[in-house]
Amino acid sequence: MLIHSVRLIVSPFLISLLSLNEPPPEGHDEKEDYTVIMGQEMYSRPYTEKEIREVFSKLGMEIIKVEKETVSSKAYGTEHTIIVIMQKL
Numbered sequence: 792m793l794i795h796s797v798r799l800i801v802s803p804f805l806i807s808l809l810s811l812n813e814p815p816p817e818g819h820d821e822k823e824d825y826t827v828i829m830g831q832e833m834y835s836r837p838y839t840e841k842e843i844r845e846v847f848s849k850l851g852m853e854i855i856k857v858e859k860e861t862v863s864s865k866a867y868g869t870e871h872t873i874i875v876i877m878q879k880l
Contacts, residue, residue: 805879807852812837813859813873843875852877 814837824836840857847854858874 809875813871851880
């Protein structure tokens with residue numbers, strides 16, 4: 792019951808964090824949309840800030856902050872990421 796009450800209090804101020812890969816500055820090759828992750832072929836493509844804004848504005852979300860960074864790891868190499876904080880209007 793306590794969790795349900797907290798959900799009711801928090802829901803009008805819903806804040807979401809979204810982190811996705813973003814195309815590198817030199818552009819994106821659509822042939823790379825399918826990749827092998829942990830032995831499974833998966834559809835995985837980067838998204839632009841414009842695409843994110845268009846989709847989530849239609850869902851009544853206000854973009855509060857956008858951060859971009861480049862992350863490197865042994866498993867995935869260099870990835871360009873976009874982090875978006877948004878709030879339900």
